[in-house]
Amino acid sequence: MTTDGPNPPSLLDRARAWRDADPDPQTRAELDARIQRGDVRDCFDPPLGFGTAGLRGLAGPGPAHMNHRLIQRVTAVLADLLRAEVPDAAERGVVIGYDARHGSAALAETAAQTIAGAGLGVHVFDTYAPTPLVAFAALELQTAAGLVLTASHNPPEYLGYKVYGARGVQIVPPTDERIAQALGALPAGVEIPQIAAAEAEASEVCPYWRVHGDALRAAYRQAIARPVADPTPPLRVAYSAMHGVAGDLVRGVLADQGGIELVEVEAQAAPDGDFPTVRFPNPEEPGALDQLTARAAAVDAEVALATDPDGDRLAVALPDGHGDWQVLMGDQTGALMGDYLMRQADVARGFVMNTVVSSRLLGRLAAHHGVGYEQTLTGFKWLWKRALEREQDGDHLLFAYEDAIGFCPTRRVRDKDGIATAAVVTEMARAAKAAGTTLYAQLQALYRRHGLSVNRQVSLKLSGDDARERMNGHLQALRREPPAAVAGLAVERVHDYVAAQRHAPDGRDAEPIPLPASDLIQLDLAGGCHVSIRPSGTEPKLKIYLEYLGAPGSDDLAAEQAQAVERLEEIATDLESMLTDQT
Structure with missing residues (x-):
């Protein structure tokens, strides 16, 4: 040049x-x-x-x-x-x-x-x-x-x-x-x-x-394969490629497993840059999986899967046993996969990872299995950067995920991989069926044993020419003077990722956060609630991640979930008042 x-x-x-x-x-x-x-x-x-x-x-x-x-x-x-x-x-x-x-x-x-x-x-x-x-x-x-x-x-x-x-x-x-x-x-x-x-x-x-071409694609399929000695019982899987480019490889990988009847959403099977059947080709968007879940219900499928358009993320939907299909959040799929892969692992010094805005339930599961656990900043670039550092010291990555339906169940791809994830989820579903249960029932069992996790995301958008300045001012005020309580729940700990420090609300008991500085602040609240707040990088909008993580041993998950949802709604309302211009 x-x-x-x-x-x-x-x-x-x-x-x-x-x-x-x-x-x-x-x-x-x-x-x-x-x-x-x-x-x-x-x-x-x-x-x-x-x-x-x-x-x-x-x-x-x-x-x-x-x-x-x-x-x-x-x-x-x-x-x-x-x-x-x-x-x-x-x-x-x-x-x-x-x-x-x-x-x-x-x-x-x-x-x-x-x-x-x-x-x-x-x-x-x-x-x-x-x-x-x-x-x-x-x-x-x-x-x-x-x-x-x-x-x-x-x-x-x-x-x-x-x-x-x-x-x-x-x-x-x-x-x-x-x-x-x-x-x-x-x-x-x-x-x-x-x-x-x-x-x-x-x-x-x-x-x-x-x-x-084919030789490299075959090598990839072999690398992420989940060999099955006995492909029974048979499994019916509904699948949508979401007009993306992962369909051929998903079909091939599931065919390699044997015993899988794949039923596709034909209108979404071929690559199409217009994405004609969805307003927004993101499997997490409300309504994006409507055709998939309808197809799954019509054919009595046992699990429904959708890769996003470039194939690096996977959405999972499960029948709940009461006639409805439940689309899992990333943290729910992450808990199921993490538990399964840790149970399957036969290596010393194994560890699992997720990001700081993902559920802490994975940490409880790791402790139960005697496996290491760590969180990083958001993004698989941070997960794998840290994973390689640990592997140089002799540790062995078993699984990593982030809440936005990105999962990495293989060490042969150092990023999230929706295709490899599809192979693992179908294996999990078949194993559950062989044991006389379902993945949805196994998720409820995890909650009873390790604590109910309920997650919600909220976006707060500010308007006006000075919206970004006001947004930053609200965040600075939150860091400078954290609230004593949110929605009546005492703030127990503040995690300030700009200062790379966590401390009590009054600034005492400070300790370092061993991660690169990032524009993120977290609040640990009484009652098992956790808040993460970060600004959007492209518009004057705050992204808020809420989690309720209950105590193990619940005898009424439905009641606890209803209470948790109500509590997170109250927290979201209070935060909206604090972080926008409402009074």
């Missing part, structure tokens, strides 16, 4: 330089029209930044949107970083996959051409690739990095760019911060070399351009 002079150009000059360098005629024309109107600021400010899962945003021109020029730039910066920090980066190369969203394949091609132009080897797929397959490939092929062009479960108009590092784990600070800094310093019109696939073989710059 070459760079311009040190003087920062004006915004319009930057826009003209970006326009002239943009390889996409559509976004180039759109930006040119904005330049003629003098209306370019929202194309540049604020630029897209690396969030929990990489870059994600609306398609459009300029660095504030997803487009070919942005992909060229961020990939070129990444290639520079890889050459500087990863031994043999050129020979190890970069693996690149994409989902079925409109525009993802073309952006993946641009990323691949940029990697080739930077002198690194290119690994691509012969068709769509679910995110877990790319994460597996990064580890299996020992590449210098992995890229996935996906916006996961966001609405159709969004595009995304996810980065795995040399160890097959999503990048974390300071790596993403260095990429962002270098990207911000890169002149808008900088020339970025491109080498297409047809030119790579004759090129003296690109070491290779390899296309992967």
Whole structure:
């Protein structure tokens, strides 16, 4: 790459330089029209930044949107970083996959051409690739990095760019911060070399351009397989691919188990970037699984599963024995899977993990099984970063999850994996059936033995031009002067992740939180209630996670649950009054 002079150009000059360098005629024309109107600021400010899962945003021109020029730039910066920090980066190369969203394949091609132009080897797929397959490939092929062009479960108009590092784990600070800094310093019109696939073989710059297909997919299936010696009793499973790219691999993995009758939601089986049957292709959204649960009920299925559009998350629904289907929250699936995998484990120094906004019930289960337990910041990049640190010391990861239906039951994929999770859940359901029970009944038994867990999430959105400032002010006030009680429940402990310290409400008995600083505050309340509060990174909105964790030995779960739900509602109402402008 070459760079311009040190003087920062004006915004319009930057826009003209970006326009002239943009390889996409559509976004180039759109930006040119904005330049003629003098209306370019929202194309540049604020630029897209690396969030929990990489870059994600609306398609459009300029660095504030997803487009070919942005992909060229961020990939070129990444290639520079890889050459500087990863031994043999050129020979190890970069693996690149994409989902079925409109525009993802073309952006993946641009990323691949940029990697080739930077002198690194290119690994691509012969068709769509679910995110877990790319994460597996990064580890299996020992590449210098992995890229996935996906916006996961966001609405159709969004595009995304996810980065795995040399160890097959999503990048974390300071790596993403260095990429962002270098990207911000890169002149808008900088020339970025491109080498297409047809030119790579004759090129003296690109070491290779390899296309992967059935062999790599078969290796992935084998890696996450759950061998079954006796595929009985038979199991009927309802499944939706949610218009995403995981369907073929889910079908294959479940077929490998044998004895599974897979009944699909046909209208959602084929990849389709329009997501025509759902308003929002997120399995957690209300109504998103209506077609799945209706199909499951119609065929008398024993479990219902749905992968999200890029295949890294899995929703689970179970019949409750009273004629209704219950869609499990991530923490409920996490408790069931964690308990099952810990019971199956036969290794020394095993441990399980979840994130700080996930249920603490997993910790109780780990203590029961004599297994280590730890929580990290939100995101699988933090879970696997810490897991690798522990494994270097001789520990062995058994299972990790986060509340947003992301689960990792395999060490061959260092990220959440909805496909591998589907294999485990069907195995669990079959084992329960063989024992004369159901997964739903087993969940209730876990609650009776270890304590009822009830979770709720609340979003509080502020409005007005100064909404973000007011939101931050409320959070600062909460840290500075924590309340003595919330909804009549005494605050017993405050966890301030900005200060990396936990303490009593009056500041006494302080102890460090051994995690990177993060804009999160938690309150432990009397009565087994727990509150986590963090701001959204993209809008003036507070995300609140509530949990009630009861004492073991309940003799009336239904009554306790009703009381817990009412208590969490009261807490949410009180917090809304504290954290917005209500009086």
